[in-house]
Amino acid sequence: MANNPPPPAQTTLLVGGSNGTATLCAILGDKSKPTNANHTVRVATRSSSRYLDGDKPRVWRCAEKKHLSDVVSADFLPTRILTHVGAPDSVFVYGNDDVGNSTSSGSGSEQLSPLERAISGVSSPDNGGVADVILLACPVSAHLALLRRIARALYNLDAKGLLGSAHRPPILIGTLYGAGGFDWMSRIAFFNERPAGFTKWKRPLGLFALKAFPYLTKSLKAGEVSLHGRFPQLQVAVTPSDASTRGRARVLLDRVLQNSTTGKQVEFLGLSSEENLGGDGTAREEKIVLQNQRNTLGYGSVE
Secondary structure, three states, rough: OOOOOOOOEEEEEEEEEOOOHHHHHHHHOOOHHHHHHOEEEEEEOOOOOOOOOOOEOOOOEEEEEEEEOOOOOOOOOOOEEEEEEEEEOOOEEEOOHHHHHHHOOOHHHOOHHHHHHHOOOOOOOOOOOOOOOEEOOHHHHHHHHHHHHHHHHHHHHHHHOOOOOOOOOOOEEEEEEOOHHHHHHHHHHHHHOOOOOOOOOOOEEEEEOOOOOOOEEEEOOOOEEEEEEEEEEEEEEOOOOOHHHHHHHHHHHHHHHHHHHHHHOEEOOOOOOOOOHHOOOOOHHHHHHHHHHHHHHOOOOOO
16 A cells, blocks of 8 residues: 655744743654654744753653543543654744844845744745744733734735745634634734835735633743643634635644644634534535545545
């Protein structure tokens, strides 16, 4: 039997130095797993202490406690420990360096802030190119400040033509936890940072947010993190709420959240969600079409 082809290339940028970032570095950075093939993982963080070991990305070890059930967790139930060991492909320490570079001219790497290099891939030590998904893994209280940084970076990169053309899929910006009005904060950030004379994006953007943080995780020491459990449901809202954006979000988030391994699936919220979630069923019809496409390419199930 012929082996399945490797998964498509994907570049994920994790913004913020939270325990969620550490967990994803360990799981997605484990290059021994076939599911992580062609997946470039970057971290953009304010401080270098947790994610750099000298001048190299820090290796993270994640001890995941696997319960009998994701719905009921108790010490008396059978458990086992899975160990994930991995590191991001590159780490960018942004500090306050984006402030002074947001209006600079030229397209060379010397004109880009660390966050702009993390998004664009220009002069990055990895070969991931422009980030496909920019994922905030941080406390809700940090969302607005980080979104303003991201907005400044994206406007500058768009003006320099470093995000790609309109023919490429949208770059998705999202969060692992959408509480506190993530969509409103995104509107505020992109409105306040919009440069004079801006009319439209050269490459489309999309927005998403998970309803609940997918991990119960804790790190007390740099390089070590404990994953005590995974949230049983992965419900997400996207905008624009159309077939293209939902399809793109499903492919990218399935990879980030390891759905091919866990057996979980992304459920979309909103008017186009499945009937049992109050929608009109459009998202389920799209999932069937996507499954047929993946079967044709040999990539397996979207479930």
